[in-house]
Amino acid sequence: xxxxxxxxxxxxxxxxxxxxxxxxxxxxxxxxxxxxxxxxxxxxxxxxxxxxxxxxxxxxxxxxxxxxxxxxxxxxxxxxxxxxxxxxxxxxxxxxxxxxxxxxxxxxxxxxxxxx
Amino acid sequence: xxxxxxxxxxxxxxxxxxxxxxxxxxxxxxxxxxxxxxxxxxxxxxxxxxxxxxxxxxxxxxxxxxxxxxxxxxxxxxxxxxxxxxxxxxxxxxxxxxxxxxxxxxxxxxxxxx
Numbered sequence: 001x002x003x004x005x006x007x008x009x010x011x012x013x014x015x016x017x018x019x020x021x022x023x024x025x026x027x028x029x030x031x032x033x034x035x036x037x038x039x040x041x042x043x044x045x046x047x048x049x050x051x052x053x054x055x056x057x058x059x060x061x062x063x064x065x066x067x068x069x070x071x072x073x074x075x076x077x078x079x080x081x082x083x084x085x086x087x088x089x090x091x092x093x094x095x096x097x098x099x100x101x102x103x104x105x106x107x108x109x110x111x112x113x114x115x116x
Numbered sequence: 117x118x119x120x121x122x123x124x125x126x127x128x129x130x131x132x133x134x135x136x137x138x139x140x141x142x143x144x145x146x147x148x149x150x151x152x153x154x155x156x157x158x159x160x161x162x163x164x165x166x167x168x169x170x171x172x173x174x175x176x177x178x179x180x181x182x183x184x185x186x187x188x189x190x191x192x193x194x195x196x197x198x199x200x201x202x203x204x205x206x207x208x209x210x211x212x213x214x215x216x217x218x219x220x221x222x223x224x225x226x227x228x229x230x
Contacts (some may be wrong), residue, residue, distance in 0.1 A: 005161070017228060033217050043160075043205065045217035055218065091159055107152075107159035 004108035006092050013113045020082040021111045024073055025094030033105060034067055034077050035091040045090075049075065050097075082115045089113070118143040122206045122221035130194055130229055137191040137224050139180075139206035147208040149173075149189040150218065151184055154203045163191075163204070201228045 005024040013019055033048040042064045047057040052069045060067070069075040079086055080096070089112050093105040124141045131134060141149065148167040151175030153161040170183035178193045189206060206221040 035199035035217075042216075042222040045219070048217050059217075060190045093160075104162045104165070107161070111156075 003090055004094055004106050006090075006108035006111050008111060009109060009112075010112045012116065014116050015083055016081045018051030018078065019082045019086075019113060019115075021077040021090050021092075021113070022053070023075045023077070023108060025075070025092070025098075026106055027073065029094035029096045029106075030072070031095045031097055031105075032069060032075050032093075033093040035093065035107075036090075037089040037110070038087075039090060046077070054075055079113075082113075084115045087113055087115050117209060118147070118210060118219045120206050120208055120219055120221035122204075124222050125203075125223070125225035126227050127224060128229065131198055132195045133228075135191070135193040135196045135200075136205055137206075137226070139189045139191065139221060140206050141187050141206075142169065143187075143208055143210055143219075145211045146184065147210045149180070150207040150209070151178070151180055151189070151191050152205040152207060152220075154205065154223070156202070186197065192217070196226075196228050198228045198230055201226055204225045 002018045007022045030051050034046040035043050037043045046059045047067045048055055049074045065079055067077045089110045091110045095105045118144045150165045151163040153163045154160045164175040166173040166182035169182050172181045180189050180191045203223045203225050205223045207218040209218050
């Protein structure tokens with residue numbers, strides 16, 4: 001398996017522009033997570049899905065952020081409009097819930113976003 | 117809410133030195149505990165985990181023991197190598213079923229010098 005795939009790996013944009021980050025989870029995994037990593041705040045959970053349904057979006061910073069999972073193999077995180085303080089590395093992770101709780105989350109390589 | 121506190125970095129050691137990275141947590145009940153490692157330019161990888169009190173997780177020479185009485189999960193390695201240079205994250209996942217998101221510490225940057 002190729003692991004969790006994220007695109008783009010790097011994104012540089014100007015303030016006010018729309019940014020879309022993409023994630024393909026590991027095939028067969030039914031949980032998908034979006035995290036944000038910054039120097040100031042560390043790693044923060046933004047939102048997670050189970051079977052394509054958003055379960056907890058309490059970590060989404062504000063209405064400018066939205067996430068969708070139209071099918072089991074694809075998710076997007078959109079920022080519109082983007083601001084310089086959104087600059088961070090955004091990670092997608094997936095896991096498979098089964099009879100054993102707390103299954104390992106597999107992380108993608110991340111998207112480094114820079115908003116000028 | 118749940119939280120994880122780990123020692124500030126960077127931690128700089130010589131090759132073959134003994135490593136300890138402290139981690140303490142605050143959570144309701146008895147969460148599962150994890151150490152993740154992030155090598156430069158990569159995503160996080162699970163290093164080891166423990167799901168109940170007194171469990172010891174181990175992998176690649178690293179160990180950590182789930183201490184309920186001190187709410188700690190310190191990471192140790194007897195002899196570090198240059199290739200261990202990375203950022204290490206302590207994390208918890210609350211009990212309660214399902215696969216909730218992880219709560220991470222801020223990370224500890226480890227630098228091993230030859």
